[in-house]
Amino acid sequence: MESFLNRYRNITVLLLVIFAQLVLLAVQVRNDQDVRMIRVWTVTAVTPLARVMEFLRGGSIGFVRDYILLHDTHEENRRLQSELDKLRVENNFLKNELNMAERAKALAVFQEHTPSKTVAANIIGSGAGTNSKVVFTDRGSTSGVQRGMAVVTPDGIVGTIIESYPTASEVLLITDPDFAAGVISQKTQVRGTLKGQGTPLCRVDYVPFEEKVDVGDWFYTSGDDRVFPRGFPVGIVKAVHAGQPFKEILVEPSGMHRGLEDVLILLEGVHQTIPTEQLAFQPVYIAPAPPNAAPGPAEPAAPGGTEADKLRAHYKAVGDAQNHKFGEGLPGSKPPDFNLAVKPGQGPGASAEPGAGGQGPAAPAKPTQPPSGPAPKPATTAAAPANSSPAPGPRTPAPASTPGPKPPAPASNNPDPSQPPIPSGVPISERPHNE
Amino acid sequence: MSYSGSERILLNSQREGQVSRFSPWVLLLVPLAAILFQVYVPLFFQFLGYLEMPLLVVVYFALMRRNQIGGLLIGTIVGLAQDSLSKAPLGMFGIVKTLVGYFAASVGVRLDVDNGLMRLFLAYFFYVFHQFFYWVMARALLAQQVAFELQRTLILGLLNAIVAVALFHFLDKLRETG
Numbered sequence: 001m002e003s004f005l006n007r008y009r010n011i012t013v014l015l016l017v018i019f020a021q022l023v024l025l026a027v028q029v030r031n032d033q034d035v036r037m038i039r040v041w042t043v044t045a046v047t048p049l050a051r052v053m054e055f056l057r058g059g060s061i062g063f064v065r066d067y068i069l070l071h072d073t074h075e076e077n078r079r080l081q082s083e084l085d086k087l088r089v090e091n092n093f094l095k096n097e098l099n100m101a102e103r104a105k106a107l108a109v110f111q112e113h114t115p116s117k118t119v120a121a122n123i124i125g126s127g128a129g130t131n132s133k134v135v136f137t138d139r140g141s142t143s144g145v146q147r148g149m150a151v152v153t154p155d156g157i158v159g160t161i162i163e164s165y166p167t168a169s170e171v172l173l174i175t176d177p178d179f180a181a182g183v184i185s186q187k188t189q190v191r192g193t194l195k196g197q198g199t200p201l202c203r204v205d206y207v208p209f210e211e212k213v214d215v216g217d218w219f220y221t222s223g224d225d226r227v228f229p230r231g232f233p234v235g236i237v238k239a240v241h242a243g244q245p246f247k248e249i250l251v252e253p254s255g256m257h258r259g260l261e262d263v264l265i266l267l268e269g270v271h272q273t274i275p276t277e278q279l280a281f282q283p284v285y286i287a288p289a290p291p292n293a294a295p296g297p298a299e300p301a302a303p304g305g306t307e308a309d310k311l312r313a314h315y316k317a318v319g320d321a322q323n324h325k326f327g328e329g330l331p332g333s334k335p336p337d338f339n340l341a342v343k344p345g346q347g348p349g350a351s352a353e354p355g356a357g358g359q360g361p362a363a364p365a366k367p368t369q370p371p372s373g374p375a376p377k378p379a380t381t382a383a384a385p386a387n388s389s390p391a392p393g394p395r396t397p398a399p400a401s402t403p404g405p406k407p408p409a410p411a412s413n414n415p416d417p418s419q420p421p422i423p424s425g426v427p428i429s430e431r432p433h434n435e
Numbered sequence: 436m437s438y439s440g441s442e443r444i445l446l447n448s449q450r451e452g453q454v455s456r457f458s459p460w461v462l463l464l465v466p467l468a469a470i471l472f473q474v475y476v477p478l479f480f481q482f483l484g485y486l487e488m489p490l491l492v493v494v495y496f497a498l499m500r501r502n503q504i505g506g507l508l509i510g511t512i513v514g515l516a517q518d519s520l521s522k523a524p525l526g527m528f529g530i531v532k533t534l535v536g537y538f539a540a541s542v543g544v545r546l547d548v549d550n551g552l553m554r555l556f557l558a559y560f561f562y563v564f565h566q567f568f569y570w571v572m573a574r575a576l577l578a579q580q581v582a583f584e585l586q587r588t589l590i591l592g593l594l595n596a597i598v599a600v601a602l603f604h605f606l607d608k609l610r611e612t613g
Contacts, residue, residue, distance in 0.1 A: 014504075014507050014533065018530055018534070021515075021525075022530065028525060028526070034524075038518075041519070049468075050475050057479075
């Protein structure tokens with residue numbers, strides 16, 4: 001028996017185990033009761049591990065998700081960075097396009113309004129010299145460009161054509177040391193010669209030391225050089241130093257403020273007027289005259305010119321009071337009485353000839369004043385100086401438009417009094433132009 | 436050294452080389468992990484519920500140990516544990532896995548169970564056997580009218596066999612050498 005069991009031990013154990021489980025199964029099925037003990041053991045053995053796994057899963061799932069999210073975030077960040085770079089490039093491109101369009105528009109407006117015959121040109125290259133300020137344009141002799149023509153932008157002059165080729169032309173910039181042009185100051189009509197220095201600033205030579213030029217004054221082309229027509233902006237005075245016999249004036253050119261890409265070549269230059277005194281942008285309120293103020297010429301205001309101007313105006317008033325015209329009498333004739341007291345109504349501002357003296361700005365024939373009596377509305381000037389008085393002196397420009405008596409023509413170089421004065425510093429493309 | 440002695444040594448050596456030994460911790464934790472896998476993982480990955488991990492573990496240990504009693508005991512314990520965590524009466528999985536453990540150990544004595552293809556075939560066979568025998572017992576002992584889906588069983592058998600090959604390869608690392 002023992003040998004039999006040994007021989008069939010495995011199958012015997014199998015049968016016993018199977019039988020035991022069958023009995024277990026039969027008991028459960030028959031009694032419809034569960035063997036709770038075995039389940040409790042199993043559940044007790046398994047559930048702690050399940051709890052640990054759940055703990056590990058719950059703890060690690062956040063890390064895994066965060067890691068994945070961070071990974072995605074990194075990818076997204078890289079993608080967005082790439083997109084940002086692309087948009088930056090696109091933005092710069094569009095800015096350049098917009099800037100170019102604005103320049104082209106300004107150029108077109110200027111070209112349309114300027115009386116000179118012009119041809120638009122693009123700067124296509126620069127000169128090779130270290131100190132020379134030379135550029136090349138894409139317009140040449142086939143476009144009618146000739147040597148000696150002026151090159152301008154809406155903001156001011158740029159240079160002159162020094163060589164014209166069939167398809168291109170060479171422009172000597174105003175900053176080149178070899179450049180020179182005749183200029184005139186806007187405020188005091190002082191003439192000089194603009195010269196380049198090879199630096200961003202140009203120099204105005206041959207301005208006598210006694211002439212009055214201040215920082216901030218504008219210089220315009222005078223037309224004397226027969227290259228640049230009169231009236232094109234040149235630049236603004238940045239520094240004025242006293243010198244003997246000439247002042248040392250440094251001017252910042254205005255023609256290249258917006259970069260030098262598009263220019264106009266003046267095929268046929270037409271002289272223009274130089275804008276009058278630089279005026280304030282904001283309109284200035286002028287109060288009505290006092291009720292008991294006597295109509296008539298106002299008292300001359302504090303003269304604003306030089307001592308010579310004052311003296312000249314005084315003599316003129318003295319001459320007018322005695323019906324004497326200077327320069328008409330023969331030598332030896334009786335001179336006017338210079339000790340004669342001049343009445344206020346015969347002040348120099350009342351009779352000074354516009355533009356007398358050549359370079360000086362025109363003085364109004366009659367002082368500008370508000371209408372006599374109470375005005376229905378306060379008058380405002382479009383661009384009168386803030387400190388101007390109703391009775392300006394010889395060098396005080398007339399307001400552009402005031403109610404009441406129309407002011408006289410401001411200057412001989414401004415034949416169109418209806419045109420409002422143009423404040424300096426405003427690009428020509430944004431200013432009104434003579435049609 | 437006599438011829439018979441050297442023949443016995445060779446036989447013993449060959450047998451020692453074929454019988455795998457495992458640490459008691461491995462014999463305890465791996466079946467427990469398999470049951471845990473069966474219970475826990477399908478909560479989050481439902482498709483993994485088709486994997487019969489306890490069965491695969493029983494087949495592996497029975498094949499590798501080549502001990503029929505050991506194989507049937509492992510099958511019994513794992514089967515009863517699986518019964519305990521299921522709604523079925525205790526003994527259903529126990530009896531089936533006892534038979535699987537016994538037959539697997541019996542086959543392991545005669546076949547080269549280190550061969551991957553043989554492992555694939557044996558895992559496939561015992562899966563189908565397990566499913567079929569469970570169905571028979573459910574109908575015979577519990578009078579449950581359960582349909583046996585042969586095609587589904589064959590496909591899942593193949594899936595389990597493929598997983599078994601990888602699992603067996605991993606469990607081979609846990610064998611004690613020497």
